[in-house]
Amino acid sequence: MSITGRIISHLFATARNRDGQAPGLEREISGGGVMEKIAAIDSMVQAGNLLPAGAAPRPTVEDGLHAILARKVLHGWGQNRNQTLHPLTLNFSSMPAADASVVMEAVACALLATGQDDADRVARADGALRMVHASPAQLDALHRALGEPPALHLVLRRLHRSRMGGHAYAATLRALDLRDGGAASFARYMAGRLGLPEDVASSLERRYRG
Numbered sequence: 001m002s003i004t005g006r007i008i009s010h011l012f013a014t015a016r017n018r019d020g021q022a023p024g025l026e027r028e029i030s031g032g033g034v035m036e037k038i039a040a041i042d043s044m045v046q047a048g049n050l051l052p053a054g055a056a057p058r059p060t061v062e063d064g065l066h067a068i069l070a071r072k073v074l075h076g077w078g079q080n081r082n083q084t085l086h087p088l089t090l091n092f093s094s095m096p097a098a099d100a101s102v103v104m105e106a107v108a109c110a111l112l113a114t115g116q117d118d119a120d121r122v123a124r125a126d127g128a129l130r131m132v133h134a135s136p137a138q139l140d141a142l143h144r145a146l147g148e149p150p151a152l153h154l155v156l157r158r159l160h161r162s163r164m165g166g167h168a169y170a171a172t173l174r175a176l177d178l179r180d181g182g183a184a185s186f187a188r189y190m191a192g193r194l195g196l197p198e199d200v201a202s203s204l205e206r207r208y209r210g
Contacts, residue, residue, distance in 0.1 A: 090170040093133040102158045106168035107175045108145030114183040125175035165194035173208040
């Protein structure tokens with residue numbers, strides 16, 4: 001396989017993490033390693049020079065096309081990495097139990113902090129979360145957290161460790177009645193504490209505002 005072919009294979013192999021996460025690819029693009037390889041291949045293709053020892057004896061048209069494709073894909077990924085590294089699809093049915101539990105704890109903290117823990121608004125939150133496939137067991141976890149509130153700073157720490165901050169923010173947006181200015185302000189506070197980039201928070205808000 002040519003060098004560019006290996007780069008393409010490496011690109012797809014490192015991008016197979018859940019929800020578009022590609023930490024290996026992010027490290028390489030930040031360090032410039034992959035882009036330098038592609039630039040070198042481009043130069044050799046344009047000059048018609050031989051590839052390094054051990055590779056194909058001469059670049060082909062396919063090599064050139066692979067190099068161009070790899071450059072365009074990496075450039076697009078680099079421009080949109082904040083969005084691709086965070087979830088844009090909230091689906092409780094595909095969440096591991098531990099992740100769903102901490103997300104529900106975050107929702108409980110938001111409901112309690114904004115005074116939306118009365119029966120009517122909790123029922124409204126339940127309905128909103130069912131629309132993103134929250135199960136009865138997961139909703140029970142939310143109700144337990146409302147009855148025995150967890151410490152917000154501990155919930156945020158668990159979200160950081162599990163990389164579930166984007167999920168938690170999306171679920172919070174679904175559950176809260178954001179017509180209440182205080183709720184909207186608290187949601188933004190959570191986005192800040194979770195370290196979500198501005199473009200990611202705005203994208204989630206467009207999709208998941210309740």
